[in-house]
Amino acid sequence: MSNSSTSSSATSIASAVQSRTFANGLTVLVQPMPWLRTAAFSLSLPAGVENEPDDRPGLASLVCEMVQRGAGRYSSRELVAIQDELGIDGSSGTSSRMVSFGAAMPAESLPTAIGLYADVVRRPHLPADQLDDARLMAVQELRAIEDEPVSRVMRRLRELHYGDRLGRSATGTMESLESITQDDVRGLFAERYHATDSVLAVAGNVIPEAVFQLAEETLGDWRSGDVVPPVPATGGPATEHMESSSSQTHIGFSFDSIPYGHEDYFVMRAGIGILSDGMSSRLFDRVREQRGLCYTVSASCNSLKQAAGVFGYAGTTPARAQETLDVTLHEIHHLIDDLDPHELERWKVRIQSSLIMEQESSSSRASSMANDWLQLGRVMTLDELETAIESITLDQVQQYYRIHRPKNFRLVTSGPHELKINS
Amino acid sequence: MPEFRQTTLANGLRVVAEIDTRGYSAAMGYFVRAGARDEVDRESGLSHFLEHMMFKGTARRSAADVNRELDELGGQSNAYTSEEQTVYYATVLPKFQGRLIDLLTDMLSPALRDDDFETERQVILEEIAKYEDQPPFGAFERAMERHFSPRGLGRRVLGTSESIKAMTSSDMRAYFNRRYRPENIVLAASGNVDFDGLIADVEKLTRHWAGRGTSGSPSADDPETLPQGIRVDANLNIDDASQAYLVKMIPGPSIRDADRYPLRMLLSVLADDGGSRLFWELIDTGRAEIAAMWSQEFIDDGAIFSYLVCAPEEIDTNEHLMDDLLRRVTEKPETFAVDKAELSQAIGKATSACIMGSERPGNRLFGIGSRWLTCGEYQSTDDLLALYRGVTVESVMQAAEKYLAVATQTRVIASAKPSPVG
Numbered sequence: 073m074s075n076s077s078t079s080s081s082a083t084s085i086a087s088a089v090q091s092r093t094f095a096n097g098l099t100v101l102v103q104p105m106p107w108l109r110t111a112a113f114s115l116s117l118p119a120g121v122e123n124e125p126d127d128r129p130g131l132a133s134l135v136c137e138m139v140q141r142g143a144g145r146y147s148s149r150e151l152v153a154i155q156d157e158l159g160i161d162g163s164s165g166t167s168s169r170m171v172s173f174g175a176a177m178p179a180e181s182l183p184t185a186i187g188l189y190a191d192v193v194r195r196p197h198l199p200a201d202q203l204d205d206a207r208l209m210a211v212q213e214l215r216a217i218e219d220e221p222v223s224r225v226m227r228r229l230r231e232l233h234y235g236d237r238l239g240r241s242a243t244g245t246m247e248s249l250e251s252i253t254q255d256d257v258r259g260l261f262a263e264r265y266h267a268t269d270s271v272l273a274v275a276g277n278v279i280p281e282a283v284f285q286l287a288e289e290t291l292g293d294w295r296s297g298d299v300v301p302p303v304p305a306t307g308g309p310a311t312e313h314m315e316s317s318s319s320q321t322h323i324g325f326s327f328d329s330i331p332y333g334h335e336d337y338f339v340m341r342a343g344i345g346i347l348s349d350g351m352s353s354r355l356f357d358r359v360r361e362q363r364g365l366c367y368t369v370s371a372s373c374n375s376l377k378q379a380a381g382v383f384g385y386a387g388t389t390p391a392r393a394q395e396t397l398d399v400t401l402h403e404i405h406h407l408i409d410d411l412d413p414h415e416l417e418r419w420k421v422r423i424q425s426s427l428i429m430e431q432e433s434s435s436s437r438a439s440s441m442a443n444d445w446l447q448l449g450r451v452m453t454l455d456e457l458e459t460a461i462e463s464i465t466l467d468q469v470q471q472y473y474r475i476h477r478p479k480n481f482r483l484v485t486s487g488p489h490e491l492k493i494n495s
Numbered sequence: 496m497p498e499f500r501q502t503t504l505a506n507g508l509r510v511v512a513e514i515d516t517r518g519y520s521a522a523m524g525y526f527v528r529a530g531a532r533d534e535v536d537r538e539s540g541l542s543h544f545l546e547h548m549m550f551k552g553t554a555r556r557s558a559a560d561v562n563r564e565l566d567e568l569g570g571q572s573n574a575y576t577s578e579e580q581t582v583y584y585a586t587v588l589p590k591f592q593g594r595l596i597d598l599l600t601d602m603l604s605p606a607l608r609d610d611d612f613e614t615e616r617q618v619i620l621e622e623i624a625k626y627e628d629q630p631p632f633g634a635f636e637r638a639m640e641r642h643f644s645p646r647g648l649g650r651r652v653l654g655t656s657e658s659i660k661a662m663t664s665s666d667m668r669a670y671f672n673r674r675y676r677p678e679n680i681v682l683a684a685s686g687n688v689d690f691d692g693l694i695a696d697v698e699k700l701t702r703h704w705a706g707r708g709t710s711g712s713p714s715a716d717d718p719e720t721l722p723q724g725i726r727v728d729a730n731l732n733i734d735d736a737s738q739a740y741l742v743k744m745i746p747g748p749s750i751r752d753a754d755r756y757p758l759r760m761l762l763s764v765l766a767d768d769g770g771s772r773l774f775w776e777l778i779d780t781g782r783a784e785i786a787a788m789w790s791q792e793f794i795d796d797g798a799i800f801s802y803l804v805c806a807p808e809e810i811d812t813n814e815h816l817m818d819d820l821l822r823r824v825t826e827k828p829e830t831f832a833v834d835k836a837e838l839s840q841a842i843g844k845a846t847s848a849c850i851m852g853s854e855r856p857g858n859r860l861f862g863i864g865s866r867w868l869t870c871g872e873y874q875s876t877d878d879l880l881a882l883y884r885g886v887t888v889e890s891v892m893q894a895a896e897k898y899l900a901v902a903t904q905t906r907v908i909a910s911a912k913p914s915p916v917g
Contacts, residue, residue, distance in 0.1 A: 107517060110851055148779070152770040156840040159847020178850055208781020215806065216784050218737040219630045317734060319624040351550070351562035351572075361558060364617030367625050389624050418566045425569035425588055429520050432855045 089451045090280045096296045097268035100287045101441045103275040111276030112176040112435035114442040119171045119264035121242050122303045130244015133166040135260045137206045144191030160185045166242040176435040179277035190290035200254045221322045221486045229324040232482040233381045235306030266297030273441035276434030305379035314486040321393035321487030323386045327478040331380040332447045339468045345419035354403045365396045390488050397491050408473045423461050427454050500690050506705035507678035511867045518687035522856040524584030526681045526864040529674035531578045531650040535713045536722040540654015541670050543576040551611040553601045564598050586857035589687040600700040612664045619659050631740035632733045634909040638742040642905040645725045655724030669710040677704045683864030686856025731909035739807040739910035745901045747790040747797035756882050757890035762788045763841035764833050794869050807910045824895050833891045845883045
């Protein structure tokens, strides 16, 4: 067992993030926030979409649903009843790399909650007679996406951006959901639900030693296992149009970027912040406020471990769609032509405020910690983050985008007419 | 423990705050008693349009200044409009309190410039188009129109493309003078707030509000006609929709009605989105994408919504299941009455959500401001917890008898192939 802790001095999270990695490969991270009444955790396992067999899209998400249908001593209904009774607000999700179970609750419910979720990830019943119900739930989700043009556009954009395999949606397809068997579910669970590279991040009104002990008791003897190598990104420039008679034309675009953890990440992110963070940002001001072209326009950074992108969206009525795309891309390409130091300052204040306010929420802190661990292999203290943000200069931003001009655009549109990228 | 303070300024503006000096942030917002129900036909969508125009500058600030300064304060700021109120709010670090109040207060004296009005008209039309593309494709608005009539509480907040295209800036000025009077407004604050500093600032900044011009009431609508652009068919035909969207409404308690706590617990047991009877019947089995009920409370009225989303060919079967599940509670209470364990689960869920929500001043703000604006009443988190914990099985069953056993309901369906409405 290795011990490490990082200490923070200047911010008001005075106490350190403590971490411990058990012999089986599970890492436990704890951030005490004694001023809160709540606690929250995020338990993430490397059992996400990358772990699915190529011909079983949707399996990781289906397994994530199935493990919650009864575990340990509890039936599916009992699991829900206990959580409701104790005010444990649970959620789960499947990303490319990980499957995550999270919960926020009054602090005194934490031991029960961790015990329950240890059952879920270690001793699920995986009831064969409920597989069809779980499958139908997944079908409902697919049908919902069919009715949401924005989700449809962004789902396709992600595939084009990262490539069919890495960019694959967790929701699967009608055909693949149909083909998944109980053996597939048991198989993925048996191979991928284990302690190796898993992380339990806990934040809130907790005592670290007590959390470590609790984790040791419930997850300390969890088995280890194999972890699949990261699926490579294979996406490249592309343009696609989906014909639709919708009221708006929905425009999704993306371009290559660098992941969280890259040494230039915050400099890159500052540029995207100037572009799209806040009501005085370039896109909001110049596309919406000055021209009235749309209600929604935005761009944001997306990071996987092995690849990254900047993803953007604009929705506008068909007659103005080409202009909206032209103006939006113009702003991206000309970002550094007229950078103003105040723009960078505003972005810094926004980030710093949100970092300070993160101390008001145990659940947002727990998910940041889990995300840091996944991307960086360590947790950045709020102090460290603040310093990294504060030190960014306008020259660095300019320099970064001069060398890394946004390129390799992917464009997905949905509406009555096709659009084109005018250079 | 947070401390509650309130005062009414000489001009009639009410100021309330729940202060906790241990907080990392301070949230502040103006709550204005102006919403869709206060509009006449020619003003349809005006409250919301005006909300957008508030960000478009004042005598002292351009539109760009307003957006830039909001960003400089680093917090989360936004606004929303409902049937009964328009709210402008932001959460910032405590050191920015003074600057935020100066900005928000100034925003409430908008310049309403004509060229900004024309640009923003386009943005509103885009917002209307955006919602037309999104599930449930206007089914909630249609249900409200049928339930309350397309006027009053049933008037759509965004207005219609027709009403927005016909809107004039002089209509907007008249509406502003009518509704944005100090006595119609509450300034609420929560978190790490300097209350004395707040009062001193606001008193100075709003002194001129007392002298705001007046404008008479607009001429009443002809109740025999439908407002322009409004249709009230119970079926919305949505090309290519893959799911069917069913919205039903029955009468419910108002904001002031003590029934609302037992009713909320009843609806949580029967039909919330996780762990309820309906959840196990329809969601856990994959029969429906969404099946839930909730109550929405207004100043003098209320409604209970049912919402069902599933494949069009399943809608009738699922609707029957849902109706049966409700009917059984009151028709066969010996078997289907809400029991203690179910109630205790619902209370656990509600109280925990309350506690978790209370940790962020930005969350607390809305309860404090809305309640004071509509009821002139303050409820602390502990008051609210006590109200939920005080709900008994008997009061829940009384709520079931009173609200679920109704003869008529409003029913609207949006789908590619609408099934006949009975």
